[in-house]
Amino acid sequence: MKRSAWLFVLPFVALGLTMAPATIPAIASETIKIGAVQPITGRFAFAGVNINAGLKDALMMANEAGGIDGKKIEYIMEDGQYKLDVATAAFKRIMSRDNPVIMYGESTGLGKAMAPEIASRYKILYSSTSFSSELANAAENPYIFVPGPTYADMFEILLNFIAKEKPGAKVAFFYSDTEFGKDPIPASREVCKKLKLDLVAESVAKVGDVDVTSQVLDLKRKNPDYVIFQGFVLSPVAAVIKQCRDFGMKTKFMGTFWGSTKMLLDQLGPLAEGYMGVNPYNYWWMEEIPMIKKIREYTKKNYKDVDYRPNSYMQGFVTGLIFVECLKRAAKEGPINGDSLVKALKSIKDMDTGGLTAPLTWHDNKFPVAKVWKANVEKKIFEPASDWIRIE
Numbered sequence: 001m002k003r004s005a006w007l008f009v010l011p012f013v014a015l016g017l018t019m020a021p022a023t024i025p026a027i028a029s030e031t032i033k034i035g036a037v038q039p040i041t042g043r044f045a046f047a048g049v050n051i052n053a054g055l056k057d058a059l060m061m062a063n064e065a066g067g068i069d070g071k072k073i074e075y076i077m078e079d080g081q082y083k084l085d086v087a088t089a090a091f092k093r094i095m096s097r098d099n100p101v102i103m104y105g106e107s108t109g110l111g112k113a114m115a116p117e118i119a120s121r122y123k124i125l126y127s128s129t130s131f132s133s134e135l136a137n138a139a140e141n142p143y144i145f146v147p148g149p150t151y152a153d154m155f156e157i158l159l160n161f162i163a164k165e166k167p168g169a170k171v172a173f174f175y176s177d178t179e180f181g182k183d184p185i186p187a188s189r190e191v192c193k194k195l196k197l198d199l200v201a202e203s204v205a206k207v208g209d210v211d212v213t214s215q216v217l218d219l220k221r222k223n224p225d226y227v228i229f230q231g232f233v234l235s236p237v238a239a240v241i242k243q244c245r246d247f248g249m250k251t252k253f254m255g256t257f258w259g260s261t262k263m264l265l266d267q268l269g270p271l272a273e274g275y276m277g278v279n280p281y282n283y284w285w286m287e288e289i290p291m292i293k294k295i296r297e298y299t300k301k302n303y304k305d306v307d308y309r310p311n312s313y314m315q316g317f318v319t320g321l322i323f324v325e326c327l328k329r330a331a332k333e334g335p336i337n338g339d340s341l342v343k344a345l346k347s348i349k350d351m352d353t354g355g356l357t358a359p360l361t362w363h364d365n366k367f368p369v370a371k372v373w374k375a376n377v378e379k380k381i382f383e384p385a386s387d388w389i390r391i392e
Helices: 045-064 084-098 108-122 151-165 185-195 213-222 237-246 262-272 290-302 311-333 338-346
Strands: 003-007 031-038 072-079 102-105 125-128 170-176 198-205 226-230 252-255 276-279 369-376 381-384
Touching: 031 045, 031 084, 045 072, 045 290, 045 311, 072 084, 084 102, 084 108, 102 108, 102 311, 108 125, 125 311, 125 338, 151 185, 151 226, 151 276, 151 369, 170 185, 170 213, 185 198, 198 213, 213 237, 226 237, 237 252, 237 262, 262 369, 262 381, 311 338
Parallel strands: 031 072, 031 102, 102 125, 170 198, 170 226, 226 252, 252 276
Antiparallel strands: 003 072, 276 369, 369 381
């Protein structure tokens, strides 16, 4: 199993961030250890490599700005390969060997698998790639937080946008037969009722499906005004849109965080016309934003072959900012451990991320604010279609 550790001593501005708890024993070593299981290889390596870089860079920048009360952060990462057995073993190995106060996980599955032990045995601050509603349940998972809105919150943001744009619209959900895909569906059915939207269809497909004929024919019969994708990164999104367009359907298509990537826009090409997504982070091409500018400068200095950072990088980076803020707040109050980090997390209000996000305020172990974005086919980028929308 690959293991890598970075002791960060790099430059950057201290944002004065804040966030939650981690670990059983208090910090007594010369460094503050943060562990991570990342999907560096495997089916989601395209995202994992960037998430890992974003998280690491945020921690390295904090070290260069002085660390945490004079102590440096040590980042310890192992490759979970997006395989639950491999990732679980890596998680337990890091905890046993390194005893970090904070851990980062590669998937919804890993978070759910480790949640009972995080709450009862490890008592560390934990976050991950996932925006799972279950993991953000503060009553059941007091040491876990989501670095943005949950998938259910993202659906609610899109549904509120739809209700304003076209009251009473016909809506369809198109989701994968995975935990990732199914997560927001029950809550979103209720939101449709509340907003008086007509949920006319729910289509389910496997991740990477190439034959979606039956699902598209059902959509043709129901003729929804909007279709929201969930639980896919690429396929079968393009196939669904193309077949619907071939039938002459005027449906508008939308996606949540993993469906709001430049990678998807590049695959869709002209099919992206009218496509919309929800994303809690601003994009790399928004150079006027202070933190984006700093990230671009840092990337140019330290990664000679990298000229673009996707929104998966931004997710890792924002999580790192939250970790650092929690550590700083906990350090001011006394020993750094899981409970002091959780207390710090809950105290976060209007945290400044240098414009990378809206000001962040903790709410039930999540930060439920994002924008709706619309594809610009000519420029091959997403542009804001709304201001920041907050779900309470």
